Amino acid sequence: FRPVRENDDVLFMAVLPGRHLSFSLEVPDLRQWRKEGFEVELRGLRRRSPSEPQNLQQVWPSFISVDANKHEVFKTKVPLRGHKRRDLPQGLSANLRRGSNAIEVTAEG
Numbered sequence: 001f002r003p004v005r006e007n008d009d010v011l012f013m014a015v016l017p018g019r020h021l022s023f024s025l026e027v028p029d030l031r032q033w034r035k036e037g038f039e040v041e042l043r044g045l046r047r048r049s050p051s052e053p054q055n056l057q058q059v060w061p062s063f064i065s066v067d068a069n070k071h072e073v074f075k076t077k078v079p080l081r082g083h084k085r086r087d088l089p090q091g092l093s094a095n096l097r098r099g100s101n102a103i104e105v106t107a108e109g
Helices: 030-035
Strands: 020-027 045-046 056-058 065-067 071-076 099-106
Touching: none
Parallel strands: none
Antiparallel strands: 020 099, 045 056, 065 071, 065 099
16 A cells, blocks of 8 residues: 555545545645646545554445545445455545545445
8 A cells, every 4th residue: 555654645534424424525736646646545444452553454344335526436345255355445536626526435334
């Protein structure tokens, strides 16, 4: 994964309050960021026990659907029984526009 260098590099962070989350993501410099090789990514984090050495883990709920400006960006499905799913950060830049973006997240489990 690409490391997040500074706290200021995080554009939005929230605890999923239930099955649905809507928010506005402001990216006024999107074009410049992309020219410089930066990417806007969505990451799902689960907090483990504070006693564990790495208490944050990249993971998606069993089902998640993410829309940007009423267009589906990505969707996960429940993995088949006995199979594992690779829960990687998802790039959003190609689905965003410069300025304000309406983001809708729907999740289960």
